[in-house]
Amino acid sequence: MSTVDSELLSNAGAPRGSAKAEPRGHRIRIGDPIFRGLATGSGIFLAVAMVGLGVVLVVDSWPAISGLGTHVLTTVAWSPTTHEYGALAALAGTFLSTLVAMVIAVPLALVIALLLVELVHPKVSRVVGTIIEMLASIPSIVFGMVGLFVIVPFMQDHFVPWILGTPLGSLPGIKPGTQFAGGGVSVFTAGVVLAFMILPFITAVSRDVMKMVPQVTKEAGYGMGSTTWEVMRKISLRYANSGIVGAVFIGLGRALGETMAVAFLIGSVYTAIPHSIFDPGTSIASLIALNFSEATDKLTVSALIELGLILFVITILFQIAAQAWLRRVQRATGGRA
């Protein structure tokens, strides 16, 4: 106790700025600088790792980039034997399956998050929230297998014939194209299972962000006579906007890169762009995964790595877009994150 008193007294008159850096009395508080150094080092290491990853991808795919030019992005024929590496079908399939997944998952996740935060008893909210988080821990290949054995027959035998029978079935984008194979394995099925996989992430983050809306603000809304829906829409969602956008982009990143589940469900048609969401297709990640182990030709390996680089760049571009959007939203709502 006497040590503590003497420390406090000895520093009583010292200026505030120097108190942090100088050791107090006889004790050297080394924790702070160590932590700061380690944190800075980790941050630098992470940045270096990201840049390094990009550099490795570019270097290893250089033979393909220099030899094939833009053919990878603009042609559809994937035939390693004849050195044709057109991955346009894979690009289209990646975008389409991700689009389907986002269209299904984002509204559903927001509704579930709102439900959990605003409408149900906290105990129910906790239980349901835990169940949804458990969904996130299921390995993706299990989703792929369950999708193949349960969802594919359902789509093929019931859902797709039904929807093609309705007026919706003749809209462009839904009307079956030339590669239509029953609708079981298709871009849509892959998108549905992807939606299941990204739902937990978006729900969990949205729910946490919405819980942070100050109770006072919501009560002010109710006090002025707003309905529950009006409070949810105009206060909760608007307050949690940037957090939700962040969550959506996390889900988007996961959907873009998901490999094995999509490989099982999307039909692996490399030679034609899907004309309908019920057509089979392929995605960049599943194309790479299914072809890498048997690719002996250097140019093929390099082309596959180039596809990986393309996916890497696409994901980074989406993240940059997310950051730009978030900044715009922050500025619009007066700096409140």
Added chain:
Amino acid sequence: MKQSKRGRLRVAGFAVAAFALAITAAACGGSNSSSSTVPGSVSSSPAASASPTLTPVPLQAGTNVGAGATFPAPIYLKWGSDYNAAKGVKLNYQAIGSGGGIAAIEAKLVNFGATDAPLQEADLTANNLAQFPMIVGGDVVVVHLNGVADGQLKLTPDVLASIFMGKTTMWNDPSIVSLNPGLTLPATKITVVHRSDSSGTTWIFTHYLTAAAPSVWTAGADKVVPWPVGIGGNGSAGVATSVQQLSGSIGYVEYAYAKQTGMTTTQLQNKAGNWVKPSIASFSAAAANANWKASLPSMYVVLVNQPGADSWPITGASFILVQKSQTDAAIAKQMFDWFNWNYTSGASAATALDYVPIPASVYSLIQKQVWPTVTASGSPVWP
């Protein structure tokens, strides 16, 4: 932020230390195949570094290390465990695909490589490899048609190729109906199911289509081909599942797979013009009738469309690749002891798993003509 000079130096120091540690860790972990127990040089060519799925296992006495095709993996593993029970030498076989096996043996990361797609003589000479067939199997065509039982549907090579090219699109097409007068074929669309991953099964099947129906099948013959129509299944299991789920579908899988899952197979017309059903007997007929002698020294034989009254047309052998100059005579002898055991005592295990053992006549050819070329310090490792 007001910090004293000493504070800033401290932060900078720790940051540099952490960074240096990270870089060192990355540099040390980078060369993961540099374990000193791997004999021979680890080639740094892109081909070798592009077999990322193989974990290098130190070559040692007591274990035969191999990698490659998934098609023969069940029988190799069975032989390995039976041999271990008999002689105490283990097998470490990584089924990473034919391409991976070829890359691994070229980089001397394993004792032997296994491939469904044999290498040509030029490739063997360039990499100083010896090649010989180890086991024979067959691919079958499977269909899902209500009212058609196993072994009932008949297809000629031209009709089969036309289906897989997408030219014949309906089951009640006249060309199919004329071959099957006793069956009622529905007016449904044919859905083709092929492999989505690069595979030796595709290699064998497309070689068959190219050999037997060259005017109709124009998509080439390789482990991956640009299929004009059809959806892809992930592995034989994926193709089988897709065919079982989709009514009106047709696909190709390994015989063992079709037999064990009770799928509906078809009859095919072989080169002699006879209708044959897939069976161990018809595969053996194809293997025996092949001209192995003329294929020496590479033993590159594609067993599809072989002559013979009973030959099954889509038969394929799986090959073993070894380095011709072995660095360790004892380890090489250990490996060849296992090979010999497989040929002489492994026949019952092979037929139990629906494979066809290499005929004894072919084995004696291998022993006399191919194995003497494998040497350690100048003298053959076998016998």
